Amino acid sequence: xxxxxxxxGRSYPxxxxxxxxxxxxxxxxxxxxxxxxxxxxxxxxxVVQQASLDLxxxxxxxxxxxxxxxxGEQRFAYQRDIVVGDVLTGELTITGVRALGPAAMVTAxxxxxxxxxxxxxxxxxxxxxxxGDE
Amino acid sequence: MNxxxxxxxxxxxxxxxxxxxxxxxxxxxxxxxxxHQDESVAKSVGLPGVIAHGMLTMGAAVQPVVDWIAAAxxxxxxxxxxxxxxxxxxxxxxxxxxxxIEAKLAAVDEAARTARVDxxxxxxxQTVLGKAQVFVAxxxxxxx
Numbered sequence: 100x101x102x103x104x105x106x107x108g109r110s111y112p113x114x115x116x117x118x119x120x121x122x123x124x125x126x127x128x129x130x131x132x133x134x135x136x137x138x139x140x141x142x143x144x145x146v147v148q149q150a151s152l153d154l155x156x157x158x159x160x161x162x163x164x165x166x167x168x169x170x171g172e173q174r175f176a177y178q179r180d181i182v183v184g185d186v187l188t189g190e191l192t193i194t195g196v197r198a199l200g201p202a203a204m205v206t207a208x209x210x211x212x213x214x215x216x217x218x219x220x221x222x223x224x225x226x227x228x229x230x231g232d233e
Numbered sequence: 234m235n236x237x238x239x240x241x242x243x244x245x246x247x248x249x250x251x252x253x254x255x256x257x258x259x260x261x262x263x264x265x266x267x268x269h270q271d272e273s274v275a276k277s278v279g280l281p282g283v284i285a286h287g288m289l290t291m292g293a294a295v296q297p298v299v300d301w302i303a304a305a306x307x308x309x310x311x312x313x314x315x316x317x318x319x320x321x322x323x324x325x326x327x328x329x330x331x332x333x334i335e336a337k338l339a340a341v342d343e344a345a346r347t348a349r350v351d352x353x354x355x356x357x358x359q360t361v362l363g364k365a366q367v368f369v370a371x372x373x374x375x376x377x
Contacts, residue, residue, distance in 0.1 A: 123261075126257075126260065126261040127261040127262065127292075129257065129261070130254070130257045130258040130260075130261040130262070130289070130292070131258070131289065131292030131293045131296060132248050132254075132293045132296060133296050133299065134296065134300055135299075135300075135303070138299065138303075140292055140295075140296070140299070141292075141295050141299065141311050141314055142288060142291055142292035142295065142314070145262060145288050145292075146262060146263060149262065149263050149264060150263075166278065169318075170287045170288070170318050171317065171318060172315065172316065172317045172318065173287070173288065173291060173315065173316055173318070174313065174314070174315035174316075175313065175314050175315070176312065176313045177310070177311060177312055177313070177314075179310070180310055180311075223315075
């Protein structure tokens with residue numbers, strides 16, 4: 100099954116809250132080889148986007164099969180730094196589906212908000228999704 | 234930013250990813266895809282071996298810029314960061330993978346107090362990220 104072209108514009112419900120606890124931030128910082136474990140690494144935002152992508156990748160109506168997904172591009176735009184103590188949710192919208200030979204490039208944009216409902220960052224993933232026919 | 238010129242190398246670093254590092258990143262990020270842990274799973278999907286999470290490479294690659302901001306332009310912040318994943322980083326079970334990161338000042342807008350830093354990230358002699366760019370905002374006025 101090919102990727103459903105009608106996905107563009109589809110949004111998913113907000114994720115459960117992800118809390119940037121000191122322990123969680125330190126573990127992530129160590130994992131990306133940061134020199135300061137108390138500072139939230141810029142790419143920590145992916146933890147929130149991953150939660151939103153899980154909603155997309157388990158949706159049976161998209162035509163996207165997880166085993167055929169390759170991460171093509173990733174971007175983050177930050178309104179402010181994420182800090183320890185932030186409680187974040189992600190809301191994902193599909194902003195693009197483009198054919199790439201037999202595969203498709205799916206662009207997923209996740210708006211990341213804090214507990215006050217203020218946008219902290221927007222994370223954009225471009226997924227290259229194989230059709231299984233190539 | 235007077236002390237810096239476009240083209241300057243702001244930071245460079247060599248990091249090693251071992252299989253244990255991939256396991257640690259999987260735990261910290263929630264990405265438990267087995268192509269980053271299990272040789273047979275990686276090979277079953279056509280990869281030459283276990284590969285690093287692209288997001289691990291992206292995450293480690295920006296850290297020299299984070300450190301440079303803290304040391305050289307405190308108060309500035311990263312406003313945007315983007316990469317293309319162009320080649321996988323293959324992580325050997327014994328030696329791991331050595332990843333080389335170089336951050337170069339690519340553009341400065343004194344009036345807007347912004348700068349663009351381009352990252353060159355390579356493993357096994359080949360670049361693994363494309364168009365890896367960090368946009369820095371809120372540069373200190375005395376420095377900008």
